[in-house]
Amino acid sequence: MSRAFLVVMDSVGIGGAPDAGSFFNAGLPDTGANTLAHIAQACAEQGRSGPLHLPNLVRLGLGAAAELATQDALPGLGDAPVSGRWAAAAEVSPGKDTPSGHWELAGVPVPWDWTYFPNETPAFPADLTAEVCRLAGTDGILGNCHASGTNIIADLGAEHMRTGWPICYTSADSVFQIAAHEDSFGNERLQKLCRDLAPRLHAMRIGRVISRPFTGRPGDFQRTTNRRDYSLAPPAPTLCDWVQGAGRSVHGVGKIGDIFSMQGIDDVVKGADADLMDHLDRLVDEAEDGSLTFTNFVEFDSLYGHRRDISGYASALEWFDGRIGKVIAALRPGDLLVITADHGNDPSWSGSDHTRERVPVLMAGGGTGSAGLCDFVDVAATVAAHLGVPNAGTGRSLL
Numbered sequence: 542m543s544r545a546f547l548v549v550m551d552s553v554g555i556g557g558a559p560d561a562g563s564f565f566n567a568g569l570p571d572t573g574a575n576t577l578a579h580i581a582q583a584c585a586e587q588g589r590s591g592p593l594h595l596p597n598l599v600r601l602g603l604g605a606a607a608e609l610a611t612q613d614a615l616p617g618l619g620d621a622p623v624s625g626r627w628a629a630a631a632e633v634s635p636g637k638d639t640p641s642g643h644w645e646l647a648g649v650p651v652p653w654d655w656t657y658f659p660n661e662t663p664a665f666p667a668d669l670t671a672e673v674c675r676l677a678g679t680d681g682i683l684g685n686c687h688a689s690g691t692n693i694i695a696d697l698g699a700e701h702m703r704t705g706w707p708i709c710y711t712s713a714d715s716v717f718q719i720a721a722h723e724d725s726f727g728n729e730r731l732q733k734l735c736r737d738l739a740p741r742l743h744a745m746r747i748g749r750v751i752s753r754p755f756t757g758r759p760g761d762f763q764r765t766t767n768r769r770d771y772s773l774a775p776p777a778p779t780l781c782d783w784v785q786g787a788g789r790s791v792h793g794v795g796k797i798g799d800i801f802s803m804q805g806i807d808d809v810v811k812g813a814d815a816d817l818m819d820h821l822d823r824l825v826d827e828a829e830d831g832s833l834t835f836t837n838f839v840e841f842d843s844l845y846g847h848r849r850d851i852s853g854y855a856s857a858l859e860w861f862d863g864r865i866g867k868v869i870a871a872l873r874p875g876d877l878l879v880i881t882a883d884h885g886n887d888p889s890w891s892g893s894d895h896t897r898e899r900v901p902v903l904m905a906g907g908g909t910g911s912a913g914l915c916d917f918v919d920v921a922a923t924v925a926a927h928l929g930v931p932n933a934g935t936g937r938s939l940l
């Protein structure tokens with residue numbers, strides 16, 4: 542029986558979203574945002590140690606998919622021979638966030654408009670702030686604004702340690718984020734606060750409460766990998782449920798369990814991206830016949846895209862490319878590997894939020910050639926067709 546490995550490179554967009562003008566960063570539209578192209582361009586122009594070098598992803602069709610998305614060739618990525626099957630996918634959900642992207646890739650576009658907090662201070666309604674204080678047992682909160690998570694702990698971390706007040710902030714996404722120090726506030730206490738608060742936020746159609754634990758001392762704070770996303774459940778059964786419902790195993794690697802509220806997922810392993818890649822290697826070796834392994838690599842987004850760090854993003858892509866070559870080589874006959882992304886996060890763009898973009902769909906074990914422009918839901922249809930489980934969505938298989 543065949544197996545499927547679905548890998549999301551979080552935020553590795555390829556530009557060209559038809560509705561990019563309806564999405565914004567720091568008040569400016571996302572029209573023209575292109576995560577991969579702007580990284581490739583910067584590498585080509587700045588020389589670095591040479592142009593962006595992604596031989597394995599290019600062999601699967603990354604350069605060709607990027608060219609199809611925008612009709613522009615990418616420096617150094619477009620000319621190598623392609624031996625995989627590839628496409629460029631557009632999203633229809635009204636959000637450019639991680640749950641929207643993953644749910645739609647899993648066959649279920651978001652049918653509602655998310656609630657967003659206004660970009661003003663205070664960003665949160667007084668009754669919500671009062672509830673956070675009640676649950677946290679504090680007299681107040683810090684932040685109460687739109688912010689970059691690394692900047693806000695640098696700015697308010699010392700005050701947080703002195704007062705014990707949680708740092709609450711949001712972004713252009715439908716999120717309520719709480720940063721707190723693992724030693725002075727406590728990670729368990731932070732997770733309980735987020736868990737207890739989540740139902741109230743979900744009822745407001747805020748997609749996620751996100752815990753942002755950190756360690757260190759004033760002037761030298763670091764976020765830890767104990768972040769957890771308390772997400773609203775998907776609006777309908779997804780690919781994970783379709784596969785599980787057919788009696789097959791679904792293995793989550795990374796944030797997948799959080800994103801799907803564990804619905805349709807048998808087990809999850811978490812950690813830094815390097816650990817997740819080790820788990821993916823292990824699962825390619827061990828996963829059962831008929832199973833789905835669904836992996837999210839978040840560091841492209843969290844460490845480089847939101848931080849607008851072009852060279853860090855380029856190095857992360859090159860690291861990923863090297864390691865995924867080993868995964869491709871270890872696939873068995875009958876396996877399908879699909880590598881895609883959930884939205885863009887152009888590190889050359891204004892602001893610090895995601896960018897609305899098309900994403901690549903790169904397949905090993907699914908034949909060769911172009912599957913053309915497609916929809917996010919076609920990814921779910923492709924995996925379902927490959928595994929021979931019913932497709933309960935509206936997508937068409939790209940195989």
Ligand SMILES: O=P(O)(O)O[C@H]1O[C@H](CO)[C@@H](O)[C@H]1O
Pocket residue numbers: 639688689690691711712713714715716718751753843847
């Ligand atoms: O700046 P940090 O804390 O990384 O937050 C980013 O991560 C959130 C969740 O992906 C986004 O909404 C954005 O706010």
Ligand SMILES: [Mn+2]
Pocket residue numbers: 551552638639642842883884
């Ligand atoms: Mn994401």
Ligand SMILES: [Mn+2]
Pocket residue numbers: 639842843847895
């Ligand atoms: Mn993000």
